[in-house]
Amino acid sequence: xxxxxxxxxxxxxxxxxxxxxxxxxxxxxxxxxxxxxxxxxxxxxxxxxxxxxxxxxxxxxxxxxxxxxxxxxxxxxxxxxxxxxxxxxxxxxxxxxxxxxxxxxxxxxxxxxxxxxxxxxxxxxxxxxxxxxxxxxxxxxxxxxxxxxxxxxxxxxxxxxxxxxxxxxxxxxxxxxxxxxxxxxxxxxxxxxxxxxxxxxxxxxxxxxxxxxxxxxxxxxxxxxxxxxxxxxxxxxxxxxxxxxxxxxx
Numbered sequence: 001x002x003x004x005x006x007x008x009x010x011x012x013x014x015x016x017x018x019x020x021x022x023x024x025x026x027x028x029x030x031x032x033x034x035x036x037x038x039x040x041x042x043x044x045x046x047x048x049x050x051x052x053x054x055x056x057x058x059x060x061x062x063x064x065x066x067x068x069x070x071x072x073x074x075x076x077x078x079x080x081x082x083x084x085x086x087x088x089x090x091x092x093x094x095x096x097x098x099x100x101x102x103x104x105x106x107x108x109x110x111x112x113x114x115x116x117x118x119x120x121x122x123x124x125x126x127x128x129x130x131x132x133x134x135x136x137x138x139x140x141x142x143x144x145x146x147x148x149x150x151x152x153x154x155x156x157x158x159x160x161x162x163x164x165x166x167x168x169x170x171x172x173x174x175x176x177x178x179x180x181x182x183x184x185x186x187x188x189x190x191x192x193x194x195x196x197x198x199x200x201x202x203x204x205x206x207x208x209x210x211x212x213x214x215x216x217x218x219x220x221x222x223x224x225x226x227x228x229x230x231x232x233x234x235x236x237x238x239x240x241x242x243x244x245x246x247x248x249x250x
Contacts (some may be wrong), residue, residue, distance in 0.1 A: 001068065004083065004131060004133040005080070005133055006035065006080050007077060007078070008077050008078055010076050011075045012071060012076075013072075015247045017071060017072045020201070020250060022071055025066065025069070025177070025245075026177050026178055026181075027069075028078075033059075033174060034077050035080050035094070036092055039081075044132055055112050055113060055121065055126060057110050058113045058120075058168075059201055060109045060111050060201055061198075061200050061201065062141075062173070062198070062199045063139060063197070063199075064197055065104060065196040066196060068103045068175055070103070071191065075098075078095070079094065079097070080093065080095075081132075081135065082127060083107070083122045083134075083137055085122075087122075088123070089110060090110045091108065092108045092109075093137055093138035093139065094106035094138055105138045106139055107138060107139040112125055112127075119246075129209060146199075146228075146230060148219070148230065149214060149215070149242065152214025152216050153214075153217065154183050154185055154214065155214040155215075157211065157212055158182060159208070159209070159210045161207055164207060165207050169206070171207070175203070176231060176241045177197060179211060179231055180199075180245070181194065181229075184215055192250060194245050195224070195246050195248050196245065196246035197246070199243045200241060200242050200245045201240075201241050205238075211231050211232060211233055212232045212234055214232070215227045223248065224246050224248055225247045226244055227244070228242075
């Protein structure tokens, strides 16, 4: 059996850093998505393995908290492992490290979607408990669900492009995070850095769909401030995702 814990090095490319020299929070989100797919493939329940059984992995929730965001040329190591099966979701955890130690922690929940019934099958259908190592969780979700934002203070409109589509022919998960961050006021962006997100994916969407991205600032938590986000498809008023983001002054 392949190793139940998987490691991968990621070097920050020249196109990843933002104007402040650090990558945006979406950069490690992409890395988590990549390493999760790589590890699942080695264990025999990757994209093509599930496709053969009429299933597909669907990301239901993503929670990532960074202590520091890396810069151009830096290499980071990400460690991941399946961490639990809970009812209709499989959990996967992550630890992100630089040369000096841990710089971030993450957790995700995944649904095994049956392509014939369009409903979730139990994760044990494809992920037996023997693939889950006994080790301490990297991070847990802070709440059972993310609060829905009803009336945002700031908003903008966006349209999904063909280049936003993933292998499942839906808009890529990390694109949704980018869409949510687009409604943050520019003056806030210039003096604060997003250090964490908690994202609940509620519906799929496709290229050509138009959205309203809204956000509102919440009460500060110590040295951090938080925003609550929503992404609504304008054609049917469908809530695509809801998100909370954590920010630190720079």
